[in-house]
Ligand SMILES: Nc1ncnc2c1ncn2[C@@H]1O[C@H](COP(=O)(O)OP(=O)(O)OP(=O)(O)O)[C@@H](O)[C@H]1O
C-alpha cells in the first residue's frame with residue numbers, strides 16, 4: 268500500500284475546479300513532484316494534503332488513515348513555503364525549537380533534536396544567529412530544519428527554491444536530494460520549473476488545469492511524453508502533426524504539415540487517415556549540408572533562420588521549404604564536428620525513425 272493516497276480529489280472555487288478529480292499515490296521514501304504551469308492547482312492540492320483546505324470530493328489517505336477529520340496540526344505533515352516564513356525576532360535555534368514547543372516536547376530533549384535538525388541541513392554552529400544575518404539559501408535551510416525537526420511522515424515543499432538565484436538554486440537542489448536521502452522522509456515537492464522537477468524527483472505528476480496529465484519517472488516524462496501538453500511543457504520539443512498515410516510493422520508514415528512525409532515508430536493501433544503527432548526533441552535532429560544518399564533516416568531540407576550560441580550547444584531554428592520551422596540542438600564539442608552553420612545556410616536535417624515519440628493523444 269502506498270504511503271499517501273489522493274483518491275478522486277476535487278476542489279472547486281465557485282464553478283471552477285482548481286483540482287479536478289485527481290488520483291495518485293506516493294510511495295514511502297519517495298521524492299514526488301507536482302509539476303505544472305501557474306494556476307494548474309499544485310498549491311491547492313498541497314494545501315489539502317496539509318489540511319489548510321478541504322476537498323469538495325474525494326479522499327486523502329495517509330498510512331491507511333483518512334485525513335478528513337484531522338486538523339493540520341494533528342497531521343504528521345509539515346510544509347515549507349517559498350517565503351521562508353521564519354520568525355524574524357527569534358534566533359535560528361528558536362525557530363527550529365518552535366514546533367517542538369508546540370508539540371509539548373520536554374525541554375531536556377530539545378537541544379539534541381535541534382542540533383540534529385541543524386546538522387541535517389548543514390547549519391551546525393548557526394543556532395544563535397538571527398534570520399536577517401543569514402543568506403537566502405541559509406534561511407531556507409532553517410525553514411527545512413524547522414519542518415524536519417518533528418520528523419513528519421511527509422514533507423510538503425511549495426516552490427521552496429523559487430526566491431533564490433539560479434546558482435544558489437542549483438546548489439540547493441543538490442542539497443535537497445542529499446537531505447531527502449539522509450532523512451528518508453517522503454517529499455511532495457511543488458514546482459513549475461521542469462528542469463528542477465527532472466533533476467530532483469523519483470516520480471513526477473505533470474498537472475494541467477487541475478488534472479494530472481502524466482505520472483511517470485523523469486526519463487519517461489522527458490522521453491515518452493503522453494500528451495502534446497506534456498511534450499511541450501517539458502523542455503523544447505518539435506511537434507510534428509499530420510495525417511497518417513500508413514502504419515505497419517511498428518512504423519507509421521505521416522504527411523507532416525509544412526515538412527512532408529516522415530516515418531516514425533508508432534504503436535500498432537494507429538489508424539490510417541487519422542491525424543498523428545510525433546514529439547521530436549531538438550537534440551535528436553542532426554544538421555548537415557546534405558544527408559548521404561540511401562540513408563534510412565528521415566531527412567528534410569531547410570534554411571537556417573536563427574541560431575543561438577549557448578556555449579556548450581547551439582540551437583538552430585531551421586525553416587523548411589514548405590514553411591514549417593524545426594528546432595535542432597547541436598553540441599559544440601561533438602567530436603568530428605567540422606562544420607558550423609550561419610543564418611541563411613541551406614542545410615539538411617535528419618533523424619532516426621525511432622528518434623521521435625508518437626503521442627498517444
Ligand atoms: N481561495 C481561492 N479562491 C478562488 N480561486 C482560487 C483560490 N485559491 C486558488 N484559486 C484558483 O485556483 C487555481 C489554482 O491555484 P493554485 O494556487 O493551486 O495554482 P498553482 O498551480 O499553485 O500556481 P502557481 O504556480 O502560480 O503557484 C488558480 O486559478 C487560482 O486562481
Ligand SMILES: [Mg+2]
Nearest residue numbers: 309310311425
Ligand atoms: Mg502555487
